[in-house]
Amino acid sequence: MPELRKDPILGRWVIIASERSKRPGGYHSDKRAAFTRPGKCPFCEGHEKMTPPEVFALRNKGSKPDGPGWRVRVVPNKYPALKLGASVGISSRGLYSSLPGHGVHEVLIETTDHKKEADSQTISQIEDWIGVLQARSQVLSRDSGLRYTLVFKNKGRYAGASLSHPHHQIISTPIVPKRVKEELKGAADYFRSAKSCVFCDIIREEEKRGQRVIGRNRDFIAFCPYASRFPFEIWIVPRLHSLHFHDPRIAKMNGSLARILKSALNGLKTVLDGPEYNYIVHVAPSRIPKDELGITTKSYHWHIELFPRLVRTAGFEWGTGFYINPTSPEDAAGYLREAAGSRPV
Amino acid sequence: MPELRKDPILGRWVIIASERSKRPGGYHSDKRAAFTRPGKCPFCEGHEKMTPPEVFALRNKGSKPDGPGWRVRVVPNKYPALKLGASVGISSRGLYSSLPGHGVHEVLIETTDHKKEADSQTISQIEDWIGVLQARSQVLSRDSGLRYTLVFKNKGRYAGASLSHPHHQIISTPIVPKRVKEELKGAADYFRSAKSCVFCDIIREEEKRGQRVIGRNRDFIAFCPYASRFPFEIWIVPRLHSLHFHDPRIAKMNGSLARILKSALNGLKTVLDGPEYNYIVHVAPSRIPKDELGITTKSYHWHIELFPRLVRTAGFEWGTGFYINPTSPEDAAGYLREAAGSRPV
Numbered sequence: 001m002p003e004l005r006k007d008p009i010l011g012r013w014v015i016i017a018s019e020r021s022k023r024p025g026g027y028h029s030d031k032r033a034a035f036t037r038p039g040k041c042p043f044c045e046g047h048e049k050m051t052p053p054e055v056f057a058l059r060n061k062g063s064k065p066d067g068p069g070w071r072v073r074v075v076p077n078k079y080p081a082l083k084l085g086a087s088v089g090i091s092s093r094g095l096y097s098s099l100p101g102h103g104v105h106e107v108l109i110e111t112t113d114h115k116k117e118a119d120s121q122t123i124s125q126i127e128d129w130i131g132v133l134q135a136r137s138q139v140l141s142r143d144s145g146l147r148y149t150l151v152f153k154n155k156g157r158y159a160g161a162s163l164s165h166p167h168h169q170i171i172s173t174p175i176v177p178k179r180v181k182e183e184l185k186g187a188a189d190y191f192r193s194a195k196s197c198v199f200c201d202i203i204r205e206e207e208k209r210g211q212r213v214i215g216r217n218r219d220f221i222a223f224c225p226y227a228s229r230f231p232f233e234i235w236i237v238p239r240l241h242s243l244h245f246h247d248p249r250i251a252k253m254n255g256s257l258a259r260i261l262k263s264a265l266n267g268l269k270t271v272l273d274g275p276e277y278n279y280i281v282h283v284a285p286s287r288i289p290k291d292e293l294g295i296t297t298k299s300y301h302w303h304i305e306l307f308p309r310l311v312r313t314a315g316f317e318w319g320t321g322f323y324i325n326p327t328s329p330e331d332a333a334g335y336l337r338e339a340a341g342s343r344p345v
Numbered sequence: 346m347p348e349l350r351k352d353p354i355l356g357r358w359v360i361i362a363s364e365r366s367k368r369p370g371g372y373h374s375d376k377r378a379a380f381t382r383p384g385k386c387p388f389c390e391g392h393e394k395m396t397p398p399e400v401f402a403l404r405n406k407g408s409k410p411d412g413p414g415w416r417v418r419v420v421p422n423k424y425p426a427l428k429l430g431a432s433v434g435i436s437s438r439g440l441y442s443s444l445p446g447h448g449v450h451e452v453l454i455e456t457t458d459h460k461k462e463a464d465s466q467t468i469s470q471i472e473d474w475i476g477v478l479q480a481r482s483q484v485l486s487r488d489s490g491l492r493y494t495l496v497f498k499n500k501g502r503y504a505g506a507s508l509s510h511p512h513h514q515i516i517s518t519p520i521v522p523k524r525v526k527e528e529l530k531g532a533a534d535y536f537r538s539a540k541s542c543v544f545c546d547i548i549r550e551e552e553k554r555g556q557r558v559i560g561r562n563r564d565f566i567a568f569c570p571y572a573s574r575f576p577f578e579i580w581i582v583p584r585l586h587s588l589h590f591h592d593p594r595i596a597k598m599n600g601s602l603a604r605i606l607k608s609a610l611n612g613l614k615t616v617l618d619g620p621e622y623n624y625i626v627h628v629a630p631s632r633i634p635k636d637e638l639g640i641t642t643k644s645y646h647w648h649i650e651l652f653p654r655l656v657r658t659a660g661f662e663w664g665t666g667f668y669i670n671p672t673s674p675e676d677a678a679g680y681l682r683e684a685a686g687s688r689p690v
Contacts, residue, residue: 005571005572006572007570007571007572008535008543008547008571008572009528009531009532009535009543009544010527010528010531011531012572012574012666012667012668013572013667014572014573014574014667014668014669014670015667015668015669015670016573016670016673016674017669017670017671024577024616024617024672024680026671027576027617027620027655027656081661081669094550095543095546095547095550095571096550096571096572148665150660150661150664150665152659152660152661152664153660154659154660157657158657159657159659159660160657160658160659160660160661161659169660169661171661173665173667177664177665177666177667178665178666178667179664179665179666179667180664180665180666182355182666183354183355186354186355186356187354190353190354198353198354198440199354201440202353202440205439205440205441225352226350226352226353226440226441227350227351227352227353227357227358227359227441228359228361229357229359231372232369271369272369272372275372278659278660278663279660280660280663280664281664282664305663305664307663310372311372312502312503312504312505313505313658314497314499314504314505314506314623315495315497315498315499315504315505315514315623315624315625316426316495316497316505316514316516318623318625318650318652319495319497319522319524319525319625319626319627319650320493320495320518320522320523320524320525321357321522321523321524321525321527322357322358322359322360322518322522322523322524323357323359323360324359324360324362324426325359325360325361325362326362326371327369328361329361335369
């Protein structure tokens with residue numbers, strides 16, 4: 001069972017993942033490991049037995065679980081960072097506190113095609129897996145032992161992916177992570193003073209200024225944020241004020257989301273020659289915590305944060321939480337609009 | 346002039362570094378750029394004109410500034426993230442705030458030897474550059490426009506170094522960075538409830554338990570922290586309760602610091618086959634801020650945080666601030682002690 005440990009100074013939690021446990025030599029061999037080829041890929045059709053049994057799939061009529069004939073497939077992570085177990089309390093010993101690593105770690109396989117990332121999938125394929133991600137988030141958010149569900153994508157080895165077949169990950173944690181609390185609290189503080197949602201206000205401001213906007217449709221806007229940590233960082237924000245990616249009102253807009261996401265990924269591909277990237281769906285906790293954060297349904301707004309992995313975070317960033325970004329978001333947005341053949345708003 | 350921009354939600358600052366400004370193609374060429382060879386290295390002896398004029402050096406008698414004959418040399422960074430300029434206030438426009446990127450960014454060249462890192466330098470060489478880092482920190486901490494001075498080392502390209510010749514960096518910022526404030530506040534909160542310094546208590550606890558300790562001498566202790574974010578993370582903490590690396594009482598212990606640092610780096614080299622790494626000297630701000638943090642000279646304690654770059658931080662870490670560490674600190678400490686031929690405390 002993995003163990004969660006709390007840093008006694010920062011209150012930051014760390015997962016000591018015994019299931020992934022490694023001897024020092026394991027880190028060297030990682031450097032050499034080839035990315036999976038189709039013939040050996042556990043996510044390819046016909047290799048369903050190479051993964052743990054599926055928890056959900058969109059399947060062709062008549063096909064059987066854990067066999068071929070699927071379009072989207074969700075399986076438990078074979079090397080989970082967290083595992084379902086007894087959800088017990090914090091145990092403390094002197095300065096130090098820990099918690100069993102109770103949680104869920106799943107993988108969503110986007111397509112049977114080993115090579116086709118979202119930038120070249122059809123809109124209806126993307127809509128399909130967006131819908132499945134929402135359905136899994138919904139199910140996991142009902143589990144009383146889980147407080148937060150994170151959906152994210154790592155594309156490429158340097159972005160942390162260990163398999164190249166297009167996939168997303170879903171992790172549910174028994175605590176609300178510190179970084180999430182900070183964002184919730186920042187938005188709640190803003191709400192208290194401005195009486196409005198900071199994300200709604202950012203949408204308004206970005207549309208007014210136009211120079212950082214890279215895409216927009218009826219339901220979503222995509223832009224390079226004012227204080228971009230990374231070159232070519234992109235946020236995708238729904239116009240509808242909503243706490244959760246799995247909000248049923250959002251599910252009606254999955255076509256719009258698929259289009260704006262595909263277009264953003266295509267922009268990065270064109271401008272940056274197919275970069276590796278991460279994106280993370282930032283959402284509210286499953287249940288609004290009743291604590292000092294002061295968050296309400298009015299103060300937070302789910303969104304996607306996407307960044308290509310172009311620069312290495314180094315001592316300065318780790319030491320300060322301060323980022324050095326060599327490309328301004330205005331310049332980045334200009335390149336991305338140019339690639340899309342569009343004009344500023 | 347670089348620009349500091351504040352994130353309207355998190356209050357996190359970002360440096361938009363126009364001096365380092367890059368077109369998209371610049372990121373591709375980075376992938377291909379070879380690490381500097383001795384013949385073309387601006388940090389090698391005889392190439393002093395390739396750097397901006399030195400701000401400090403330990404020199405052989407009779408040698409001239411910006412010529413050969415030095416042992417340790419400090420120069421301004423040629424592509425600074427921050428630059429000395431008018432230290433003016435925050436300007437706000439709607440939701441967004443910025444500040445001119447006033448600050449200092451220097452490079453300390455540890456040795457004339459292009460290849461010899463601290464793990465194979467002599468103790469007296471290491472003492473020399475530790476002393477110079479302290480002297481520069483001291484000078485910069487007296488500048489009233491600068492609030493925080495960070496000393497750090499990036500070793501290897503994936504750890505963010507752009508030159509391979511052994512060097513450290515020093516950055517002074519006009520604000521106290523968020524990550525630093527969090528650590529100061531965490532330590533101050535602990536002090537208020539426990540009436541003791543959390544770092545002093547951690548030293549005591551680690552010595553008592555022994556299993557995570559990897560090295561110790563009269564003045565310093567080195568251990569893998571309980572909630573290690575990264576495999577083989579190491580903290581080096583002075584036994585003397587002190588706020589600053591440049592504390593004159595610490596300068597008397599530079600021999601002890603050189604020995605424990607060299608030994609930790611040698612341990613990593615043996616166990617992990619010469620990994621890339623970062624370390625960061627965590628210190629208090631130049632002047633204790635009079636604000637809500639409640640920090641006092643009793644509540645904080647400078648120290649070094651060191652981590653080899655073995656795992657890639659991915660979507661999960663960026664999305665939550667939650668780390669997944671596949672090697673427990675107890676195991677890591679065991680391997681490092683074994684490499685050093687030492688026993689648990």
